[in-house]
Amino acid sequence: xxxxxxxxxxxxxxxxxxxxxxxxxxxxxxxxxxxxxxxxxxxxxxxxxxxxxxxxxxxxxxxxxxxxxxxxxxxxxxxxxxxxxxxxxxxxxxxxxxxxxxxxxxxxxxxxxxxxxxxxxxxxxxxxxxxxxxxxxxxxxxxxxxxxxxxxxxxxxxxxxxxxxxxxxxxxxxxxxxxxxxxxxxxxxxxxxxxxxxxxxxxxxxxxxxxxxxxxx
Numbered sequence: 578x579x580x581x582x583x584x585x586x587x588x589x590x591x592x593x594x595x596x597x598x599x600x601x602x603x604x605x606x607x608x609x610x611x612x613x614x615x616x617x618x619x620x621x622x623x624x625x626x627x628x629x630x631x632x633x634x635x636x637x638x639x640x641x642x643x644x645x646x647x648x649x650x651x652x653x654x655x656x657x658x659x660x661x662x663x664x665x666x667x668x669x670x671x672x673x674x675x676x677x678x679x680x681x682x683x684x685x686x687x688x689x690x691x692x693x694x695x696x697x698x699x700x701x702x703x704x705x706x707x708x709x710x711x712x713x714x715x716x717x718x719x720x721x722x723x724x725x726x727x728x729x730x731x732x733x734x735x736x737x738x739x740x741x742x743x744x745x746x747x748x749x750x751x752x753x754x755x756x757x758x759x760x761x762x763x764x765x766x767x768x769x770x771x772x773x774x775x776x777x778x779x780x781x782x783x784x785x786x787x788x789x790x791x792x793x794x
Contacts (some may be wrong), residue, residue: 587660588667594644594651599628602697611700613680617639617664623639627652629670629680629692639715643670668692672791675773676780689784703781718782721775724749725789728772731758 601765615627628646645652645668655663659670663682671679677700684688694700707714732758734756741753760768776790784790 583658584660586660587655587669589657590659591653591661594646599630599646599649599651602695604697606632607699607702610698611677611680612695612698613677613700613772614695615663615682615692619664625664627668629661629668630671631677633672633676635643641672649672654766672707672778673776673785675776675790677783678780678785678790680783700781703778707782717730717778718784721778722789723733724775725779728768728775729789731756731760731768755789 586616603611609632611631611633613629615629617625617627620659621627622666626648628649630644630646631641633726635639640656642654643661644654645661645663657670657672659668661668665683666682668681669681669683670677680692682692683780684690694704696702696705706717738756779785779790
């Protein structure tokens, strides 16, 4: 019930577009823009092309906007999380700290399909790597997962140590805990950069886990 209410609320946030043309993806936008495409066929056999355009650094009033283009023209816009009514269903878009965590076409029957990233975008380049070098792609994905797991474990250990050492904490009930791993300052910096890189890599594949990627953010 709550999910349906949230879905209806997102649809109500959609505003009509101004008809401007969709701009090409440029190489210098790799870290600041995401562009995805959806190609459908209408009942009369005419092809229809939708595009989802997100500029991560373009925020106003504290929220991020998602833009929907229809056949190359600005058709609608919405705050995230966004739900755009399209032919045969909706396009759902959600973002995370590191990029997109959802950009899917959901049919009226409930089937879900991820939109295709623009070949020039960072997501498109990552998808091309997955197609051309699947073994390497799996290793990179596994490495990203391991880095985030390590970061999460170390974070839990540090939090447990801080809580049990608080003057009026839980130490009087469970004793004082000392983390078996004590990273130097430079080690924490390196780990922080590694977790950011890992979460960014996962965002390029629209992979998201609230515990791993949310904790990294």
